[in-house]
Amino acid sequence: MNYVSAENLTKSYGIKVLFKDISFHINEGDKIAIVAKNGSGKSTLLKILMGKEIADSGTVVINKDIQVVLFDQEIDYNPELTIDEFMMTLDSEPILALKNYHKSLHSTDDAFIEKALNDMEAHKAWDLENEMKQILSQLKITDLDAKMGTLSGGQVKRVALAKLLTETRAEHKHTLLIMDEPTNHLDVEMVEWLENYLTKAKITLLLVTHDRYFLDSVCDIIWEMEDQNLYLHNGSYATYLENKMIREDNMSATIDKANNLYRKELEWMRRQPKARTTKSKSRIDAFYETEKVAKTDTSKQALELDFEMKRLGNKILELKNIDKSFGDKLLLKDFSYQFQRGEKVGIVGKNGAGKSTLLNIIQGYEKFDKGDIETGETISFGYFSQKGLKYKEDERVIDFIKEIAEFYPLANGKSLSASQFLRLFLFDDQTQYSPISKLSGGEKRRLHLMYILYQNPNFLIFDEPTNDLDLPTLTVLENFLQQFQGSLIIVSHDRYFMDRIVDHILAFEGNGKIRDFTGNFSEYREAKSREDAMEKNTAPKPEPVKEIIATPEVPPVSSKKRKMTFKEQRELETIEKEMPELEQQRSKIMGQLNNETDYEKVAKLSAELETVSEKLEEYEMRWLELQEI
Structure with missing residues (x-):
C-alpha cells in the first residue's frame, strides 16, 4: 500500500535552495532514515509532509486512509x-x-x-x-x-x-510515524528499549537520527539529502557510505572530463566573433553548462592537521576521595581518579546519576562535600555543555569566531584562518556571512562546538555533544578528537560515537558507585551484561515458607540431581569447545575495531562483534543451565 508520493519538490528560503526537484515514495512497512548536514532541509521536508509547510513547486499526495504522526524536537504542552x-x-x-x-x-x-x-x-x-x-x-x-x-x-x-x-x-488504522531525533535525552537502556520496540513494531517509519547503531537496527532504507538532491539507498549505514563514495568518485571523474572540455571551449569562446549564429548560440549554452560542472566543488575537507595544542605539564587532574550528595541522594562516594596525558575517558550511566555534577565539580562550578582536587597549572578547559550558545542576534558567524582569534595555530608554524576553520566544520562561505540567528538548531550546536575547539584548550569536557548534530558533523568531530593529543572527558549516550573515541569508561552504577573500566563502551556493556547474567543465575533462591501443621509422615524426596541425557552431554562438550574460539574471535574483532577508521569496515566489524557477542552470551547462559544439571 502506497502511503506518500512526492514528485519534483522544490523548497527555498530566500536565495538558499534546500532541495530541488526531488521525488520519492513511502510504502507500508518502510522504515526510512534521513541523513543530511544540518541546514539541508530535513526538518523542512518533514513539515511539508505534515502539512505545516508548503513546497515552492511539486506535488505531495498522501493516502487519505492514513494518519501522519510527528514526534518533533519542540513539544507543545x-x-x-x-x-x-x-x-x-x-x-x-x-x-x-x-x-x-x-x-x-x-x-x-x-x-x-x-x-x-x-x-x-x-x-x-x-x-x-x-x-x-x-x-x-x-x-x-x-x-x-x-x-x-x-x-x-x-x-x-x-x-x-x-x-x-x-x-x-x-x-x-494505517499510520506514518515521523520521528525527529527521538533518542536525544534518553539514556542507553531507554535507547535500546526504543530500538527494540520500533524494530519489532509493524509500523511505517520516517526517522531523523544521528545514532548510527539505532539507525542500523531500526531502518533498512536511507535517504541522503545533499547538494539540493535526494539519494536513496537500500540497506545499512555501511551500504550508504559505500554508495556515497562510489557516487563521489564518479562525480570526480565527470568533473575531470568537464574540466578538459571546459579548457578547450574557453579558447573557442575567447576567439569567437561578436556576431553569433544559431549554431554558436547553442554551443555557448553548452559551454556554460560545462563550466557549471567543471567548477563543482566536491572537496571534502579531511581533518589531517598537526595541531599546536597548549602545553600539558606533568600534573593533569587528580580527584581524591570525593563525596557528593544532594539531600538523601548519594552521587559520589570516596571517588578517586588521576587523569593522564592524552587519555580519552567516557562517562556513562542513567540520567540523574551524577555525570554532569562530576563535570561541574572538576571545573569548580559545583562544590563537593568531601575530598580534594588538584588541577595542573597549564590546564586549559574547553567545556561543551547542554546550555547552548550565547550570541548577539545580528552577529555574523565569521565575526563570532574572529572574536577569539583571527587564526588557529598549527604545529608546523603555519595557521588556519577563522574562515578555513569554519569550512572544516562544514560552514560554507555563504553561511559564514549569515547572522547566527538565521542558523538552524543543529547548525547552532555545530557552531557552539567549533567555538569551544577554536579556543585551543588542552583538556576537553563534552556533555552530550552529539545531541542535534548531523552525521557529517559527527564524522568531522570524531576525526578531530581522534587526533586530539590533550585529555578528554565525554558524557554521551551515543554508543557508536563512544566506541570510536574513548578508551576508558567511568560508569555511574548507582548509590555513589563509579566503576573504572578499561576499554570502549561496547566492551563495558558486554562485560556488565555477562556479570548481570551470572549474578542472576547464581543468586540464592528464597526458602519457601514452611507451614507448621500436623501431617502424615511422607518419605523424603531424593534431592539427587538427574543425570544428563546423551544429547545434553554432547551439547555441553560442543559449547565448552566453541566458547574459547568465540572469545578469541571477539578479541580479534575488538582489536581490529580499535585500529580501524574506515566507516564501512567499522560498521561491518561492529555487526560481526554483535553477532559473536550474542552467540557467546547464549552459550554462557546454556553452559550455566547444563552445569546446574
Whole structure:
C-alpha cells in the first residue's frame, strides 16, 4: 500500500535552495532514515509532509486512509496538566472510549455505562491503559500525578514520546510515524528499549537520527539529502557510505572530463566573433553548462592537521576521595581518579546519576562535600555543555569566531584562518556571512562546538555533544578528537560515537558507585551484561515458607540431581569447545575495531562483534543451565 508520493519538490528560503526537484515514495512497512548536514532541509521536508509547510513547486499526495504522526524536537504542552491528563489528551477513538469507561465507573446512567462498555470492546481499548503505563515505565516516568510544568526538558520529551507511541498503538488504522531525533535525552537502556520496540513494531517509519547503531537496527532504507538532491539507498549505514563514495568518485571523474572540455571551449569562446549564429548560440549554452560542472566543488575537507595544542605539564587532574550528595541522594562516594596525558575517558550511566555534577565539580562550578582536587597549572578547559550558545542576534558567524582569534595555530608554524576553520566544520562561505540567528538548531550546536575547539584548550569536557548534530558533523568531530593529543572527558549516550573515541569508561552504577573500566563502551556493556547474567543465575533462591501443621509422615524426596541425557552431554562438550574460539574471535574483532577508521569496515566489524557477542552470551547462559544439571 502506497502511503506518500512526492514528485519534483522544490523548497527555498530566500536565495538558499534546500532541495530541488526531488521525488520519492513511502510504502507500508518502510522504515526510512534521513541523513543530511544540518541546514539541508530535513526538518523542512518533514513539515511539508505534515502539512505545516508548503513546497515552492511539486506535488505531495498522501493516502487519505492514513494518519501522519510527528514526534518533533519542540513539544507543545499545557504546564498545568498532570502527566496522566497530558496522556489522555490523545485525539483517538480508543482513548475516548477509555476516558468514557472511567467516567462510567462513577455513573448511574445504565445507557451510558452500556455504551462505554460497547465502545471499549469495539475499539479494542481494554489493554490500552496497561500498555500506556508500561511504555511510561520503560521511559522512567512513574509519577503520573506530576504536573508537566515541573518536569525537566528531557522528562517532557520522554512523556511526549510515550504519548506518541501510545497513539500509534491506539490507532488501528494505517499510520506514518515521523520521528525527529527521538533518542536525544534518553539514556542507553531507554535507547535500546526504543530500538527494540520500533524494530519489532509493524509500523511505517520516517526517522531523523544521528545514532548510527539505532539507525542500523531500526531502518533498512536511507535517504541522503545533499547538494539540493535526494539519494536513496537500500540497506545499512555501511551500504550508504559505500554508495556515497562510489557516487563521489564518479562525480570526480565527470568533473575531470568537464574540466578538459571546459579548457578547450574557453579558447573557442575567447576567439569567437561578436556576431553569433544559431549554431554558436547553442554551443555557448553548452559551454556554460560545462563550466557549471567543471567548477563543482566536491572537496571534502579531511581533518589531517598537526595541531599546536597548549602545553600539558606533568600534573593533569587528580580527584581524591570525593563525596557528593544532594539531600538523601548519594552521587559520589570516596571517588578517586588521576587523569593522564592524552587519555580519552567516557562517562556513562542513567540520567540523574551524577555525570554532569562530576563535570561541574572538576571545573569548580559545583562544590563537593568531601575530598580534594588538584588541577595542573597549564590546564586549559574547553567545556561543551547542554546550555547552548550565547550570541548577539545580528552577529555574523565569521565575526563570532574572529572574536577569539583571527587564526588557529598549527604545529608546523603555519595557521588556519577563522574562515578555513569554519569550512572544516562544514560552514560554507555563504553561511559564514549569515547572522547566527538565521542558523538552524543543529547548525547552532555545530557552531557552539567549533567555538569551544577554536579556543585551543588542552583538556576537553563534552556533555552530550552529539545531541542535534548531523552525521557529517559527527564524522568531522570524531576525526578531530581522534587526533586530539590533550585529555578528554565525554558524557554521551551515543554508543557508536563512544566506541570510536574513548578508551576508558567511568560508569555511574548507582548509590555513589563509579566503576573504572578499561576499554570502549561496547566492551563495558558486554562485560556488565555477562556479570548481570551470572549474578542472576547464581543468586540464592528464597526458602519457601514452611507451614507448621500436623501431617502424615511422607518419605523424603531424593534431592539427587538427574543425570544428563546423551544429547545434553554432547551439547555441553560442543559449547565448552566453541566458547574459547568465540572469545578469541571477539578479541580479534575488538582489536581490529580499535585500529580501524574506515566507516564501512567499522560498521561491518561492529555487526560481526554483535553477532559473536550474542552467540557467546547464549552459550554462557546454556553452559550455566547444563552445569546446574
